Amino acid sequence: MSSVTAPRLGLPNLGYGVGLRNCHLQHIMEHGAQVDWFEIISENFIGNYGWSRYVLDSLAERMPIVMHGVSLSLGSSDPLDFHYLGQLKGLASAVAPAWISDHLCWTGVAGINSHDLLPLPLNEESFNHVARRLKVVQEYLERPLLIENPSSYLTFSQSTIPEWEFLGALTRETGCGLLLDVNNVYVSAHNHGFDAEHYIRAIPADRVVQLHIAGPTDYGDYLIDTHDHPVPARVWELYALAQELTGGVSTLLEWDANIPDYPNLLAELDKARQVLAGRRPQVPVAQATAGTPLSNPIDFQLNEPHVRAATP
Numbered sequence: 001m002s003s004v005t006a007p008r009l010g011l012p013n014l015g016y017g018v019g020l021r022n023c024h025l026q027h028i029m030e031h032g033a034q035v036d037w038f039e040i041i042s043e044n045f046i047g048n049y050g051w052s053r054y055v056l057d058s059l060a061e062r063m064p065i066v067m068h069g070v071s072l073s074l075g076s077s078d079p080l081d082f083h084y085l086g087q088l089k090g091l092a093s094a095v096a097p098a099w100i101s102d103h104l105c106w107t108g109v110a111g112i113n114s115h116d117l118l119p120l121p122l123n124e125e126s127f128n129h130v131a132r133r134l135k136v137v138q139e140y141l142e143r144p145l146l147i148e149n150p151s152s153y154l155t156f157s158q159s160t161i162p163e164w165e166f167l168g169a170l171t172r173e174t175g176c177g178l179l180l181d182v183n184n185v186y187v188s189a190h191n192h193g194f195d196a197e198h199y200i201r202a203i204p205a206d207r208v209v210q211l212h213i214a215g216p217t218d219y220g221d222y223l224i225d226t227h228d229h230p231v232p233a234r235v236w237e238l239y240a241l242a243q244e245l246t247g248g249v250s251t252l253l254e255w256d257a258n259i260p261d262y263p264n265l266l267a268e269l270d271k272a273r274q275v276l277a278g279r280r281p282q283v284p285v286a287q288a289t290a291g292t293p294l295s296n297p298i299d300f301q302l303n304e305p306h307v308r309a310a311t312p
């Protein structure tokens with residue numbers, strides 16, 4: 001595929017979009033999409049032939065849809081799951097997405113799905129493992145994928161390659177594109193003590209096809225990637241930098257818990273347009289109060305040893 005090596009894979013700037021979530025479907029059907037494009041969680045629509053799938057199919061007839069997956073598990077030592085890949089390919093043939101994305105992570109091992117996006121050691125051995133698997137996946141799906149930088153809360157003593165270098169090398173080696181989540185950069189930079197701006201400047205801008213923005217929560221020692229608050233000022237700064245460096249790529253607002261109604265979601269997305277017009281929303285990072293549960297369905301307490309042990 002010659003297009004794989006072309007800048008930005010020949011993929012367009014879709015404009016401003018939001019994640020398609022069930023709580024908004026009725027409003028969207030009654031009042032229209034009012035965004036340029038939608039991102040779906042692929043797994044929510046595999047084997048789904050209900051009303052939400054009907055809404056998706058009707059939207060896909062008139063606007064771009066992007067498939068964002070959470071089950072590829074590129075970093076796992078388990079074999080690639082070709083049953084899942086077959087389902088993904090089937091959904092793609094029905095929805096005709098502008099592109100498909102997943103994460104630099106692993107989600108399980110020995111057939112057990114953690115339902116979380118877990119970090120992996122970043123070194124030559126893991127690079128060769130991930131790159132080999134990604135090539136197989138892209139060949140099977142007959143298209144380049146976008147790979148997203150994860151948020152993380154621990155690092156590995158076996159890591160020898162910074163994440164930004166790992167992703168840059170991955171796109172050169174495999175022809176994949178990059179989904180740069182500037183909120184994840186902010187979260188991981190805070191948790192691990194690296195410079196978020198350096199990370200974004202080090203990523204090959206001509207391989208970035210899409211940006212994610214979201215709002216995290218400050219739990220004290222850690223920022224957690226909760227996707228349940230407005231986007232804070234620092235993330236907007238990083239977003240502006242990424243758009244400056246890329247020259248303008250597709251923007252997607254992620255909001256997955258405590259989801260506002262659709263008009264307020266659109267108001268948050270509109271801040272991205274305002275940022276590109278030079279304004280900077282002065283939104284503080286949401287602070288967790290004592291006993292505030294994580295919005296992610298993870299069953300642990302903040303004072304558990306494995307959380308403390310991850311202190312950078």
Ligand SMILES: [Fe+2]
Nearest residue numbers: 148181212254
């Ligand atoms: Fe993201």
